[in-house]
Amino acid sequence: MGFDGAVPTAERLAQLRAQAAQAKAEAAEAKALAAQAALEAAEAATQTRAHNVSAHVVSSPGGVAATVPISYRPTSSETPTPTTPPVPPPPPAPHVPPAPAHHPAQQLLPFGTHMTQTKPSPHTANNPTLIGFDAQSMNQHGLISGSSGTGKTRTVQVISEALSFAGVPVFIADTTGDASGLALPADTHSPNTTHSAHTPNFPVEFYSIGGTSVGVPIRSTVCDFGPILLTRALGLTAEHEHGLDAVFKWADKNGLPLLDLKDVVAVIHQLTSPDRRTPAQYFGLADVPSADVLLRAIESLRAQGGEQFFGEPSFDTKDVVRQSGQRNALISILELSSVHFLPNLYSAFFLWLIADACQTLPRTRQHTRPTAVFFFDEAEFAFSHASPRFIKQVVATLEKARMHGILVFFVSSSPHNLPVEVAAQLRHHIHHGVRGSFDSDAHIRFVSRALPTFPYDVGALLQTLPRGHAVVSISDSSGIVTPGVWTKVRMPQTSIGSAPPSFIEHHVRSSPGYQRYGTSVDNYSAHEMLAARIAQEQATQQQRLYQDTSKDDLIREAKQVYKSLASTKKKKSKKKNMKQRFDGEFEALLKIAGSHVSKEITRTFLGTRQHK
Structure with a gap:
């Protein structure tokens, strides 16, 4: 009701004053309610953050302290919950402080910056909230997934740097060669820089499987590998594993060391040879066709270059889990460009390396920092056509590794292809973007199940994440997985991309490991032992043959020949002359035979004593 221009009466003025007072009171009450609601929301957010965030302090440039949460879940007051986030443009690079100073008690592993849609989380203008791993609670295996080109290698690089800085040895199985940049500082990544000017910040060793590429060769004897892993390396089924079990059993029983593949072939030939048939209780393959399957599988592995892995000198896993003696722990990089051609050998090698490292390192307490961390790239190849027994062995090995402080991170572009039993062992999750592929839907479903609590539409976000961004969900010391956090991975301190081949070769040739394993x-x-035994058996048979032919047998045979020849002669004169001539030949024959028999007996006698 407004003013119509007429002169108001006293009653009308009183009415207007009452209405104005009532409106003012209502406005004040609404404002008070709004302020009270905002206060309650702020207090709830503070309590939620205090419950969900375990923070550490990292000194940043200028002495400013930056809060680094171990796990962080955005609150509703900070982050809206869109069902389909817009495609974010490349966000401005936030200020990320350098890694903390090296100290034995330092347990923080900085990883990246917490993001809210296209911007860093707005807690402070210059120091946004950082995401990091607490080494004390990093006692679970993990998974790093994402399509090619989304930043998985960068993530491996950043975590490896932090672990090395904290004194934890790292082993990286690299299929792309990009991890070799860990040997070079970030500011020297230039085509005009020569390897003589490179001064690595982290001690790095380069390895290869059996010398198939540039790197210190890693080898293992067949005996150390065992029948289960050899079955996997040959790509055989569980049925043929029993045959290999028998090969190992018979070789151990007879004191025959199995060092390389030609030893296995020799034992199989020995067991299946018709004239040297071994009783069935010592050999599981009674039929020759089954043995032929083993021989064909060995020949196929040889043709692909896998034979070079088996042999001596056998690699000592202490060399990859040892302390470098320098400021930072050792980072070992295994070049695996041929993993696509030898997936079975790769998976068997991975299991052998972890199992052997468990025998090297002692058992640790549950809530201590890891003693070693292994990264295995292209993990889906390790389980292609894997038998249930092999998967069971992998799960058992992973469980045993945790008891020894050994953590394993699988790096995969197809995490949904990992066996369910293996995926259940992986509690730390770092998921990069998913690009268009025929199995992208399965990839997204896998991540959605792994991240049950996440404030975004997982499928839409994974398809729009920029390179170097990831959704991070880690496990605390009790094994509880925290909610997912959108994170921008920090830039590594080392070079991004492959190191020059000339630098790698120079580095390998000057390595102490090359002098030992090169x-x-x-x-x-x-x-060699079976070949010597066969030669000895043949010599013994010949010697027995000569021994059985006695001098009396030679004389009896000679008389029969004489009678036969004498009866064919009809003339007396010729018969007499022939008798005289034959007697002379016969006496010569006896002399030769006696001399020959005496020599064979003497040689056999001395040979037997020498073998005794």
């Missing part, structure tokens, strides 16, 4: 050695083993 040259293969063909020691005396089952192949």
Whole structure:
């Protein structure tokens, strides 16, 4: 009701004053209610953050302290919950402080910056909230997933740097060669820089499987590998594993060391040879066709270059889990460009390396920092056509590794292809973007199940995440997985991309490991021992043949020949002359036979004593 221009009466003025007073009171009450609601929301957000965030302090440039949460979940007051987030443009690079100073008690592993849609979380203008791993609670295996080109190698690089800085040895199985940049500082990544000017910030060793590429060769004897892993390396089924079990059993029983593949071939030939048939209780393959399957699988592995892995000198896993003696822990990089051609050998090698490292390192307490961390790239190849027994062995090995402080991170572009039993062992999750592919839907479903609590539409976000961004969900010391956090991975301190081949070769040739493992050695083993035994058996048979032919047998045979020849002669004169001539030949024959028999007996007698 407004003013119509007429002169108001006293009653009308009183009415207007009452209405104005009532409106003012209502406005004040609404404002008070709004302020009270905002206060309650702020207090609830503070309590939620105090419950969900375990913070550490990292000194940043200028002495400003930056809060680094171990796990962080955005509140509703800070972050809206869109069902389909818009495609974010490349966000401005936030200020990320450098890694903390090296100290034995330092347990923080900085990883990246917490993001809210296209911007860093707005807690402070210059120091946004950072995401990091607490080494004390980092006692679970993990998974790093994402399509090619989304930043998985960068994530491995950043975590490896932080672990090395904290004194934890790292082993990286690299299929792209990009991890070799860890050997070079970030500011020297230039085509005009020569390897003589490179001064690595982290001690790095380069390895290869059996010398198939540039790197210190890693080898293992067949005996150390065992029948289960050899079955996997040959790509055989569980049925043929029993045959290999028998090969190992018979070789152990007869003291035949199995060092390389030619030793296995020699034992199989020995067991299946018709004239040297071994009783069935010592050999599981009674039929020759089954043995032929083993021989064909071994020949196929040889043709692909896998034979170089088996032999001596056998690699000592202490060399990859040892302390470098320098400021930072050792980072070992295994070049695996041929993993696509040898997936079975790769998976068997991975399991052998972890199991052998468990025998090297002692058991640790549950809530201590890891003793070693292994990264295995292209993990989906390790389980292609894997048998249930092999998967069971992998799960058992992973469980045992945790008891020894050994953590394993699988790096995969197809995490949904990992066995369910293995995926259940992986509690730390870092998921990069998913690009268009035929199995992207399965990839997204896998991540959605792994991240049950996440404030965004997982499928839409994964398809729009920029390179270097990831959704991070980690496990605390009790094994509880925290909610997912959108994170921008920090830039590594080392070079992004592959190191020059000339630098890697120079680095390998000057490595102490190359002096120890660089040259293969063909020691005396089952192949040579069986060949010597066969030669000895043949010599013994010949000696027995000569021994059985006595001098009396030779004389009797000679008389029969004489009678036969004498009866054919009809003339007396000729018969007499022939008798005289034959007697002379016969006496010469006896002399030769006696001399021959005496020599064979003497040689056999001395040979037997020498063998005794």
